[in-house]
Amino acid sequence: xxxxxTTKDPLDTIIKETMSDKKVLETKHILTGWTxxxxxxxxxxxxxxxxxxxxxxxxxxxxxxxxxxxxxxxKTSFYTPQMTLCYDKKKRPFSVHKxxxxxxLGDRIYHLSHTALTGVAYDTAKFIKELSGIDLSKAPDEVxxxxxxxxxxxxxxxxxxxxxxxxxxxxxxxEDKLVHGDLNLGNILLDENDKVIGVIDxxxxxxxxxxMDTARMLSRPVPEEFEKKFLSQFVDTSEVARMKTAWKHxxxxxxxxxxxxxxxxxLNQL
Numbered sequence: 001x002x003x004x005x006t007t008k009d010p011l012d013t014i015i016k017e018t019m020s021d022k023k024v025l026e027t028k029h030i031l032t033g034w035t036x037x038x039x040x041x042x043x044x045x046x047x048x049x050x051x052x053x054x055x056x057x058x059x060x061x062x063x064x065x066x067x068x069x070x071x072x073x074x075k076t077s078f079y080t081p082q083m084t085l086c087y088d089k090k091k092r093p094f095s096v097h098k099x100x101x102x103x104x105l106g107d108r109i110y111h112l113s114h115t116a117l118t119g120v121a122y123d124t125a126k127f128i129k130e131l132s133g134i135d136l137s138k139a140p141d142e143v144x145x146x147x148x149x150x151x152x153x154x155x156x157x158x159x160x161x162x163x164x165x166x167x168x169x170x171x172x173x174x175e176d177k178l179v180h181g182d183l184n185l186g187n188i189l190l191d192e193n194d195k196v197i198g199v200i201d202x203x204x205x206x207x208x209x210x211x212m213d214t215a216r217m218l219s220r221p222v223p224e225e226f227e228k229k230f231l232s233q234f235v236d237t238s239e240v241a242r243m244k245t246a247w248k249h250x251x252x253x254x255x256x257x258x259x260x261x262x263x264x265x266x267l268n269q270l
Contacts, residue, residue: 004052004053004056004058006037011039019041021045022045025044033265034258035058036054037051037053038050048098049097049099052094054262057157059092063085063093065201065203066095067140069081069083069097071139071140072134075130076127076131077126078198079199081202083095083096100198104185104187104188104190113194119195120188122233123196124183124188125214132179132210136207143206145207146171146206147170147207147208148171150206152171154250158254159257163250166249169242170246173212175210179208179209180216182201182216183199183216184216184217185217185220187199187200211236211243214230215240216243255267
């Protein structure tokens with residue numbers, strides 16, 4: 001019996017059963033979800049995001065995602081999702097969290113004023129520093145899963161042309177610090193005043209080198225001014241260029257898997 005979901009599953013029924021204490025008003029599929037089938041659900045008591053894993057690998061990792069989100073909550077200056085891990089009648093894991101109201105940085109970055117862009121660069125760097133400074137002595141084992149191991153498994157599960165040179169490099173630079181692992185423009189939320197208010201999607205998170213988060217932010221196109229101000233917030237950026245290359249290879253490998261198996265997913269953010 002498979003432990004993951006497809007769009008042919010009765011997802012609306014699962015959502016209604018999960019939201020039994022609320023009235024579901026609308027459901028909206030988010031077509032940019034690579035790892036999970038993401039559905040925004042509007043109810044009479046607020047909006048929520050449901051994430052249904054697309055394959056066995058992501059079913060395993062969504063358990064880690066929930067563990068990291070709930071461990072990180074309240075330990076940085078920014079909102080992070082309070083994640084509820086659920087199981088359907090077939091014992092397949094999926095997650096639910098309340099929507100953090102705001103706009104993604106990807107939606108806004110090319111429309112920001114000079115002052116707002118500077119503030120966003122500062123706050124994004126601040127989040128990386130705060131996250132990597134969290135004491136992991138009492139963290140669950142899922143939180144301490146090495147980013148290098150995750151990325152190696154991601155690659156070998158989904159891509160035929162394994163990028164082992166990148167994996168060996170990432171492993172060699174690893175540190176015992178908490179990193180987000182997928183800190184990109186779509187996972188940073190701004191309020192109506194273009195201030196960073198929250199960070200979402202901790203499915204890649206684990207222990208690693210904080211420069212991996214710095215590099216991840218810059219591995220996809222961003223304004224030159226943002227990159228300059230963002231990098232200026234760090235004392236050590238010696239590995240960022242090499243890490244950016246590794247991230248581009250990882251993106252390309254997984255994107256090839258997505259294009260082959262899930263053509264309905266929007267990959268325009270690349």
